[in-house]
Amino acid sequence: MRVYNFSAGPACLPEAVLKKAQEELVIYGNSGMSVMEMSHRSADFEEIIHRAERDLRTLMNISDDYSVLFLQGGASLQFAMVPLNLMTRHRRAYYVNTGMWSKKAIAEAKKVGEVIVPASSEDRTFSYIPELNADMFKGGADYVHITPNNTIYGTRYTKLPDTGGLPIVADMSSCILSEVINVNDYGLIYAGAQKNIGPAGLTVVIIRKDLIGRAPANIPTMLDYKTHADNGSLYNTPPTYAIYIAGLVFEHLLKNGGVPAMQKLNEQKAKLLYDYLDSSSLFKGTAEKKDRSLMNVPFVTGSEELDKKFIARCKEEGIVNIKGHRSVGGMRASIYNAMPIEGVKKLIEVMKDFEKNA
Numbered sequence: 071m072r073v074y075n076f077s078a079g080p081a082c083l084p085e086a087v088l089k090k091a092q093e094e095l096v097i098y099g100n101s102g103m104s105v106m107e108m109s110h111r112s113a114d115f116e117e118i119i120h121r122a123e124r125d126l127r128t129l130m131n132i133s134d135d136y137s138v139l140f141l142q143g144g145a146s147l148q149f150a151m152v153p154l155n156l157m158t159r160h161r162r163a164y165y166v167n168t169g170m171w172s173k174k175a176i177a178e179a180k181k182v183g184e185v186i187v188p189a190s191s192e193d194r195t196f197s198y199i200p201e202l203n204a205d206m207f208k209g210g211a212d213y214v215h216i217t218p219n220n221t222i223y224g225t226r227y228t229k230l231p232d233t234g235g236l237p238i239v240a241d242m243s244s245c246i247l248s249e250v251i252n253v254n255d256y257g258l259i260y261a262g263a264q265k266n267i268g269p270a271g272l273t274v275v276i277i278r279k280d281l282i283g284r285a286p287a288n289i290p291t292m293l294d295y296k297t298h299a300d301n302g303s304l305y306n307t308p309p310t311y312a313i314y315i316a317g318l319v320f321e322h323l324l325k326n327g328g329v330p331a332m333q334k335l336n337e338q339k340a341k342l343l344y345d346y347l348d349s350s351s352l353f354k355g356t357a358e359k360k361d362r363s364l365m366n367v368p369f370v371t372g373s374e375e376l377d378k379k380f381i382a383r384c385k386e387e388g389i390v391n392i393k394g395h396r397s398v399g400g401m402r403a404s405i406y407n408a409m410p411i412e413g414v415k416k417l418i419e420v421m422k423d424f425e426k427n428a
């Protein structure tokens with residue numbers, strides 16, 4: 071039996087995608103071999119990677135002004151690659167601190183240049199997105215880094231800051247493809263694949279072309295965006311199987327109404343859960359209402375013992391990976407694109423029943 075997997079990542083994938091991959095696992099098309107066994111320079115794989123890029127461009131409406139890169143090293147390597155490549159003119163960047171992942175990005179950037187943190191929500195366990203205004207970004211800097219969705223604390227930006235023209239660099243690991251965005255508002259978008267895109271091991275970078283080629287000459291080859299842009303993400307062996315699965319996910323999304331349809335479904339799923347949380351006398355959401363994430367919903371009972379009991383009860387009901395991050399405690403339901411609405415309804419049913427008997 072497949073369970074409802076509320077993991078924050080690696081996370082559930084669409085069952086239709088897994089089945090298609092299963093069908094093609096041993097022999098892909100007319101190749102006589104698995105995608106895993108294929109040369110990354112073969113015509114079959116070239117078609118796979120080109121189609122994946124084309125479909126992602128269609129889904130996110132990415133113009134030719136941007137390169138799409140399929141890299142490795144996770145979002146965590148982007149914490150380093152972003153400053154190494156972009157913090158090169160003013161040697162300074164703004165980083166808004168909205169959670170543990172922002173903090174990690176800040177720590178890496180500090181190794182490269184000067185980091186200014188114009189706003190932070192650390193004072194209240196990152197339970198909100200701080201107010202940002204143009205005055206905060208005055209003075210020369212190379213970019214402004216934000217984390218639009220904060221996976222651990224369940225918050226999201228509902229509007230972009232006015233940075234006065236400074237490029238926005240966004241860590242979209244836990245929200246890419248979940249709602250419609252305008253790519254042209256960003257200088258660079260990056261995301262580890264393992265939440266809304268596909269398996270772990272792949273990192274997607276969408277970078278405005280004028281930001282490529284700004285790295286110093288002594289940057290290691292693999293860390294330079296230009297290397298990957300110039301070689302169509304095939305400078306070295308890319309994570310071929312992960313790219314193939316990501317391609318299947320993109321195709322699946324296109325067939326099912328694209329990002330607008332996903333957004334609608336994500337809003338429905340999140341509303342069901344938040345409405346219940348707001349009506350419950352046992353469970354409470356931990357993020358401020360105005361900044362609630364559509365993707366990650368942390369909640370608590372206020373009693374560690376009850377949290378534990380609830381998590382155990384969930385497991386009996388086929389609901390797994392619902393335990394919260396240690397820094398927030400309680401529970402966290404990650405309801406990415408691939409979580410069916412039935413999974414959310416089932417979770418609420420179990421919560422209601424648990425509340426009645428608590």
Ligand SMILES: Cc1ncc(COP(=O)(O)O)c(C=O)c1O
Binds near residue numbers: 079144217219243244
């Ligand atoms: C917002 C965000 N940024 C970065 C990361 C780290 O990603 P990776 O493990 O791919 O390096 C995560 C992982 O959960 C995340 O949610």
